[in-house]
Amino acid sequence: MTVTTISEANSELTLRLRQQELAAEFATFSLQHDEVQPVLDEACRVAAKGMECTLSKVLEFLPSDGEFVMRAGLGWHPGSVGHVRLGADLASPAGFAFQTGQPVLSNHLANETRFRTPKLLVEHGVHRAFNVLVETPDWRYGVLEVDSPDERDFSISDTAFLQTLAATLALAIAKANRRRDLSESEARYRALSETLEMQVVERTRERDRLWELSEDLLVVADYDGRLLRINPAWGRLLGKADADIVRDGYPALIHPDDLARVEATLLEMRSEGASARYTNRIEAQDGHWIWISWTLSPEPGGERLTGVGRDVTAEREEAALRERLEDQLRQSQKMEAVGQLTGGLAHDFNNLLTGIVGSLEMMNTRIAQGRIKDLERYIGAAQGAATRAAALTHRLLAFSRRQTLDPKPVRFDALVEGISDLVRRTVGPGIEVSTLAEPGLWNALCDPNQLENALLNLAINARDAMPDGGRLTIKSENVVIDWQHAGFRDMPAGQFVAVSVTDTGSGMPAEVVARAFDPFFTTKPLGVGTGLGLSMVYGFCKQSGGQVRIHSLVGEGTTVTIYLPRDASGFEAETEDKVHPTVPNALAGQTVLVVDDEPTVRLLVTDVLQDLGYAAIEAADGASGLKVLQSDVRIDLLVSDVGLPGGMNGRQMADAARVRRPDLKVLFITGYAEGAAVRDAALDTGMHVMTKPFAMDALAARIGAIIKVGD
Ligand code: ADP
Numbered sequence: 259m260t261v262t263t264i265s266e267a268n269s270e271l272t273l274r275l276r277q278q279e280l281a282a283e284f285a286t287f288s289l290q291h292d293e294v295q296p297v298l299d300e301a302c303r304v305a306a307k308g309m310e311c312t313l314s315k316v317l318e319f320l321p322s323d324g325e326f327v328m329r330a331g332l333g334w335h336p337g338s339v340g341h342v343r344l345g346a347d348l349a350s351p352a353g354f355a356f357q358t359g360q361p362v363l364s365n366h367l368a369n370e371t372r373f374r375t376p377k378l379l380v381e382h383g384v385h386r387a388f389n390v391l392v393e394t395p396d397w398r399y400g401v402l403e404v405d406s407p408d409e410r411d412f413s414i415s416d417t418a419f420l421q422t423l424a425a426t427l428a429l430a431i432a433k434a435n436r437r438r439d440l441s442e443s444e445a446r447y448r449a450l451s452e453t454l455e456m457q458v459v460e461r462t463r464e465r466d467r468l469w470e471l472s473e474d475l476l477v478v479a480d481y482d483g484r485l486l487r488i489n490p491a492w493g494r495l496l497g498k499a500d501a502d503i504v505r506d507g508y509p510a511l512i513h514p515d516d517l518a519r520v521e522a523t524l525l526e527m528r529s530e531g532a533s534a535r536y537t538n539r540i541e542a543q544d545g546h547w548i549w550i551s552w553t554l555s556p557e558p559g560g561e562r563l564t565g566v567g568r569d570v571t572a573e574r575e576e577a578a579l580r581e582r583l584e585d586q587l588r589q590s591q592k593m594e595a596v597g598q599l600t601g602g603l604a605h606d607f608n609n610l611l612t613g614i615v616g617s618l619e620m621m622n623t624r625i626a627q628g629r630i631k632d633l634e635r636y637i638g639a640a641q642g643a644a645t646r647a648a649a650l651t652h653r654l655l656a657f658s659r660r661q662t663l664d665p666k667p668v669r670f671d672a673l674v675e676g677i678s679d680l681v682r683r684t685v686g687p688g689i690e691v692s693t694l695a696e697p698g699l700w701n702a703l704c705d706p707n708q709l710e711n712a713l714l715n716l717a718i719n720a721r722d723a724m725p726d727g728g729r730l731t732i733k734s735e736n737v738v739i740d741w742q743h744a745g746f747r748d749m750p751a752g753q754f755v756a757v758s759v760t761d762t763g764s765g766m767p768a769e770v771v772a773r774a775f776d777p778f779f780t781t782k783p784l785g786v787g788t789g790l791g792l793s794m795v796y797g798f799c800k801q802s803g804g805q806v807r808i809h810s811l812v813g814e815g816t817t818v819t820i821y822l823p824r825d826a827s828g829f830e831a832e833t834e835d836k837v838h839p840t841v842p843n844a845l846a847g848q849t850v851l852v853v854d855d856e857p858t859v860r861l862l863v864t865d866v867l868q869d870l871g872y873a874a875i876e877a878a879d880g881a882s883g884l885k886v887l888q889s890d891v892r893i894d895l896l897v898s899d900v901g902l903p904g905g906m907n908g909r910q911m912a913d914a915a916r917v918r919r920p921d922l923k924v925l926f927i928t929g930y931a932e933g934a935a936v937r938d939a940a941l942d943t944g945m946h947v948m949t950k951p952f953a954m955d956a957l958a959a960r961i962g963a964i965i966k967v968g969d
Pocket residue numbers: 719720723761763764765766770774775779780781782786787788789790791792793815816
């Protein structure tokens with residue numbers, strides 16, 4: 259039983275007051291100190307003093323090691339702090355307090371059964387030990403421990419005092435740690451922002467240097483063309499003060515022809531928020547125009563744009579000089595070719611005219627001599643020369659693509675078969691000719707005469723390429739061109755009849771293939787080649803809505819393929835009636851009106867008509883022709899030139915006449931230039947075309963056939 263004397267009670271009270279004072283002092287101390295260590299040291303001092311002990315320490319639990327380390331100590335060896343490690347498990351008083359959270363009070367360590375007395379305490383002769391937990395509500399730091407070799411019992415008030423100290427200590431440690439964390443992150447932040455700032459400064463400096471030195475125009479502008487910032491390149495390029503450039507704005511500099519395009523580009527850029535590139539001209543101070551190639555990109559936010567502009571004037575001028583030099587070269591090549599051609603043609607025509615004029619002179623002479631039976635020879639010679647001259651002009655017109663085509667459904671296989679004989683005779687016996695036609699070959703829509711011409715031209719080229727003989731194949735087939743191939747072959751998509759003329763001759767190098775269709779291009783000696791054959795073929799195919807292609811390998815041979823549109827009208831194709839024209843005889847009273855401003859043509863045509871038994875009426879221009887047509891005179895056929903004097907052409911006259919005579923049959927006889935009037939507008943039914951020059955018996959056959967239809 260414990261007997262408490264008055265003096266004992268007094269001293270107990272004094273001790274408790276002392277403890278309260280000490281706890282308050284420690285609280286003040288910890289508030290005044292931001293560092294951990296002085297607070298730990300002070301805690302040790304205050305704890306020992308208040309508990310009247312000689313030894314005290316603060317142990318921090320190290321979670322990574324599962325041990326305590328001594329962070330502060332009083333009465334222990336000076337080297338202990340920061341080094342002494344103690345077990346933190348339940349086997350030691352400190353560990354027990356830490357693990358259970360309970361204050362661990364032991365007045366007689368030697369008698370303890372709860373745990374072993376640590377070696378350190380035994381060495382220091384410790385008999386009593388008191389451990390309290392150092393923790394805040396959310397964090398457990400370690401243990402505050404006081405020890406004493408003296409035999410004095412700890413009391414309840416000691417527990418309260420030590421727990422108060424420990425709680426104050428925990429808060430102080432937490433506060434100091436937070437402050438340390440805070441200042442550390444502050445320092446990190448400061449260091450980081452310093453480098454960032456330096457980078458920004460550096461980048462800005464670089465950008466400024468670029469801005470200053472750039473030869474390109476750099477700009478920040480708005481969408482109205484106001485220049486918000488420009489770099490010095492502007493002033494240097496334009497020869498103006500920067501301030502003046504900014505004041506006047508971009509639109510003031512732009513070439514008037516470029517203004518609308520630039521405005522449209524900016525408008526589109528603004529609405530779509532996308533970058534833009536364009537080139538426009540701006541005016542320098544001295545009035546010359548500078549081409550600028552711009553790359554503009556919108557700034558986020560939509561009100562401003564940044565741009566880089568490069569002076570491309572020199573490049574453009576160089577290119578233009580080159581687009582021009584090439585033109586000149588081509589032009590001079592063309593002139594040279596024209597010169598060659600005219601020379602060649604003049605030569606050919608002279609020969610032909612000599613034949614004609616000579617024959618006429620001879621006929622004159624023979625008639626004067628009364629030697630009539632010789633006449634036929636000269637007539638034949640003159641006719642032959644005139645026919646060749648007509649063929650020559652035909653070729654010329656074809657290449658100029660102003661020939662009058664008379665497209666109609668053509669039975670392809672029949673036509674090819676029909677001219678194969680002529681081809682054989684043309685190429686000679688050294689060349690084996692074969693024709694192949696796909697069964698069920700479609701009809702083509704084209705001018706059959708021109709198709710024959712084209713095939714003959716190709717055969718002649720093949721012959722020229724095979725001077726030592728070889729094989730010539732004419733193959734016809736149906737071909738469907740889809741839109742992909744159409745683009746590839748530069749022709750419309752659709753159904754075509756294709757005819758290929760293949761030879762086993764010399765072939766062409768690529769540069770000859772590239773130019774073979776050019777008018778006047780020939781590799782043959784002057785007088786042999788005119789360079790018009792393939793250009794005629796080309797003109798005919800294109801004008802017919804088809805295409806022509808060359809495949810050729812040097813030494814292997816050549817294939818030229820003609821594509822002509824399929825005729826899908828279902829009309830029966832014309833067969834060859836012109837080879838053996840049947841000259842019909844007129845019925846009584848049938849009358850033909852002939853309108854032509856050329857008296858010779860009128861004379862010839864009316865002569866032919868009268869020979870055939872038709873009555874003929876003549877008119878020299880559209881107006882007088884129309885007068886006849888608007889009268890009640892019987893007219894079975896109008897034969898008219900297209901180009902007529904007096905402001906009304908043949909087509910217009912025929913159209914006007916058809917108001918009163920809707921079934922009027924018309925045959926236009928036309929040269930090339932005026933052919934457009936009947937070619938471009940589709941011919942109405944009952945209207946036909948014949949191209950000058952023509953043989954008189956062909957005219958007779960044609961007239962007869964037209965008048966007969968429907969009778
Ligand atoms: P020309 O026959 O009067 O020279 P073309 O226009 O018909 O004119 O042909 C032009 C050129 O194309 C020919 O000079 C020749 O070099 C070449 N050529 C045309 N067809 C063939 C072919 N079948 N084989 C080899 N070369 C050809």
